[in-house]
Amino acid sequence: MTINHKTPHYHFIGIGGMGMSALAIFALQKGYHVSGSDLQSSDLTRKLQKLGAKVAIGHHADHLSHPDAIIYTSAMSKDNPEYQKALAQNIPIFHRAEFLAFLAEDYPELIAITGTHGKTTITSLIAHIMNEAGLNPSFINGGLANNFVHHAHASDSQYMIIEADESDASFLKIHPKHIIISNVDLDHMQTYQHQIDLLIYSFAKFATQPNVSGEILIGSDSSSAYQLIKRIKMQKPQALHYGLQQDMDVYIKNFLQSDVCANFDIFFGDEVLRNFSSPLPGKHNAENALAAIALCLKFGIDVNLIKKALLSFKGIYRRFNHYQTTINTHNIDLIDDYGHHPVEIQSTLDAIQIQFPKRRLIHVYQPHRYTRTRDLFNEFIACLKNSDVLILMRTYSASEAPIDGAHAIDLFNELKKSHHNCFYVDTNEKTSDLLNKLVAQNDVILVQGAGDIAKLVDLLV
Numbered sequence: 291m292t293i294n295h296k297t298p299h300y301h302f303i304g305i306g307g308m309g310m311s312a313l314a315i316f317a318l319q320k321g322y323h324v325s326g327s328d329l330q331s332s333d334l335t336r337k338l339q340k341l342g343a344k345v346a347i348g349h350h351a352d353h354l355s356h357p358d359a360i361i362y363t364s365a366m367s368k369d370n371p372e373y374q375k376a377l378a379q380n381i382p383i384f385h386r387a388e389f390l391a392f393l394a395e396d397y398p399e400l401i402a403i404t405g406t407h408g409k410t411t412i413t414s415l416i417a418h419i420m421n422e423a424g425l426n427p428s429f430i431n432g433g434l435a436n437n438f439v440h441h442a443h444a445s446d447s448q449y450m451i452i453e454a455d456e457s458d459a460s461f462l463k464i465h466p467k468h469i470i471i472s473n474v475d476l477d478h479m480q481t482y483q484h485q486i487d488l489l490i491y492s493f494a495k496f497a498t499q500p501n502v503s504g505e506i507l508i509g510s511d512s513s514s515a516y517q518l519i520k521r522i523k524m525q526k527p528q529a530l531h532y533g534l535q536q537d538m539d540v541y542i543k544n545f546l547q548s549d550v551c552a553n554f555d556i557f558f559g560d561e562v563l564r565n566f567s568s569p570l571p572g573k574h575n576a577e578n579a580l581a582a583i584a585l586c587l588k589f590g591i592d593v594n595l596i597k598k599a600l601l602s603f604k605g606i607y608r609r610f611n612h613y614q615t616t617i618n619t620h621n622i623d624l625i626d627d628y629g630h631h632p633v634e635i636q637s638t639l640d641a642i643q644i645q646f647p648k649r650r651l652i653h654v655y656q657p658h659r660y661t662r663t664r665d666l667f668n669e670f671i672a673c674l675k676n677s678d679v680l681i682l683m684r685t686y687s688a689s690e691a692p693i694d695g696a697h698a699i700d701l702f703n704e705l706k707k708s709h710h711n712c713f714y715v716d717t718n719e720k721t722s723d724l725l726n727k728l729v730a731q732n733d734v735i736l737v738q739g740a741g742d743i744a745k746l747v748d749l750l751v
Contacts, residue, residue, distance in 0.1 A: 300389070301357035302326035303372050305345060306335040309455065310363060310386060312430045312442040316393055318342055319444035327353045327372060337440075351375040358382070361389045364458040365689060387460035390430065390452060394464065397428060397450035401585070404454040404461050404496065405472030405509065407634050408578045411570070412470055413453045414438075414606055415582035420449060422599040423591045427451055433628075436604035459492055465501045470581050473510035474518055475633050480661055490518050498525045505588045507581055511535045532580050534573060540584045542576050547644040551601070552576050558584060563593060568600050571610060572641030574634075608744060610638065615751045620731045623649075626747045630658040630740040632669035639676055642734060649734045653677035654721060654746065656739030657685045657698045664696035667704075674701065675709050677736070679728060684716040686741020718742070722749040 300317055302310050305326025311334040314324050318341050325344040328335055335345045346353040351371040354360075359382040362373060376383050384392070394400050403413045414435035420427045421437075427449035431441040454461035471493050474486075497506055497518075506529035508519045519531040532540040536557075543555040543562060554576050555564045568579045579600060586596050605611065608628040615624055623646060629638050635655070642651060655674060657663045663670065663685065674680055682705070685698045702714040715721045725735065737746050 297321065297323060298358040299323035299325065299356070301354060301360050301372070303349065303360060303362045303366050303370055304328055305338060305343070306330070306332045307363065307365070308334070308432055308441070309453075310361070311335075311338060312432070312440075313361065313386060313389055313393065314338055314343055315341060315440050316428075316430055316442040316444050319442070320393070325353070325355060325357065354379075354381070359384055359389075361386055364460065367689075385460060385463065387455070387463040390454075391464045393430070394450050394452055394466075397448060398467070399449045399504075400466040401449065401451045401468040401470070402454040402461070402464055402466035402496075403451070403470045403472065403581075404456050404493070405470070406456070406475040407631060407637075408472040408509070408574070408581075409453045410435075410606055411575065411578040411609060412472060412581045413451055415579060415600070415603060416585060417443075417451050418603050419582060419586045419591065419596055419599040420451075420589075422602070423586075423595055425449055433609065434607040436606065437602075454496075456489075456492065461496055462492065465499060467501060468504040468506070468585065469497050469502055470507045470585065471497065471509065471518065472578065472581065473633075474512060474514035475510075475631065480665075484665070486514060490514055490521070493518055494521045497522045497529070502526065505585055506530065507532055507540075507584055509533055509577055509581055511538075530584065532584055533577055540580065542573075542580055545573055545576055547571060547641070549645065552579075556580060556583065558587060566597055566600060569603060570605060571645050572637055574637035574641070575610075610641065611747075613747070613751045617729045617735075617750060618726045620729050620733065622729060622731075622733045622735055624735045624737065624747070624750060626744070627736065627738045628740055628744075629738050631662070632666055632673045635670075635738065636673040636676075638736065638738065639673065642736060646734045649732060650679070650730065651677045652679040652681065652725065652728060652733055652735045654681040654683065654725070654735065654737045654743070656683040656741050656743035657701065658740040659688050660685060660690050660693040660696040663698075663701065664693050667696070667701070670701055671704055674705060679711040679713075680705065680709055681713045681715055681721060681724060683714075683718075683721060683739070683743055686739065686743070688741070718746040718749060721746055725750065 306328035327346040360376040410433035413431045417429040426445045426447045428445045429451040432453040522529045530539040545554045551567045551569050611626040613624040682698045682702045706712045
């Protein structure tokens, strides 16, 4: 990607998305001119405007004001009027992953985190630990970490940490030195022709690029992860498998969840390092922490500094955010969580069961994407049946066309056969009204999903 101007101007189609807004913030911090458009105003578009971006609401060809390049996402429809005008006027057009690769090319220590779950948490933890170590890393993240003002930061450090997206296989456009693959689970399988072997192949291709000369960490104890680590180690013997099992290169020992934090030891480099504590609940988050710990140890960061930084990590927006509130005079604990895949859902349910034992759980869940519901229908049924009360909200389509048999109501119709406290509601307001009727003293409410269910919490706290 080559731009000849001293101060280039980049226009982002869909600038209000989490990933695109991070790229736009980073570009602004680098001193570039930034404009963009999105269908609606949001906290992120308003933040970008305050930082100096010109943001238009709605998509129209007139929004292009002589940019040097257009940045777009896989979610954009190719009939977008701004995209079509750029084609007609021969304005350079780049996918967001290509632009990410362009922004990262000046950083010799480029760290990419990918995988089906946990990318944002691992990215944020590494950035926080390295920041506490005085390394001031650059980063571009897929979520808002509470220790930082923005979800992107451009510095003069040699280190840059990025979240690399496997959902559309665009991570293959990025060429890092160090790689973490958190796990290999079924999701976005239309990208991989619904074949797990193609997903494993793509991750292996990413990790065995010639430029990957540094650290490689592969997480999870799934059979797919074991296949992946075996394939990678044949070409990159420095690759390490991390997780909860003792046959791995790096693993967690003596995990114990308390009301305040998770405590654990780790096996690393033929020795046991003891007494790590993390405010993030659940074994899945301990695995995420292990990835960050292992990488930072490999970089020579002092173990005691890592422990201190881990304790001061404040979490990520909508990743097991815990609120104490009152609903209809009843005191309750409310968990707000972004999880939208069966593995993520079950991990969160397990963490709640450990942290809030013997408490009644009301689970409010909004399915995200018809394709995901279709591909993992039985897996959703298996995890969603595990709460005391289940409220299903209408599907958040994420711009997908409806698919017969893959709606939230289809999950509801199947679940209600065996789950006698199962409800279906189509708006946040109706969900709030229903909770007012259902809630009892000391209930735990889990609000979960990646769509507009995020706005429900504002009605409850």
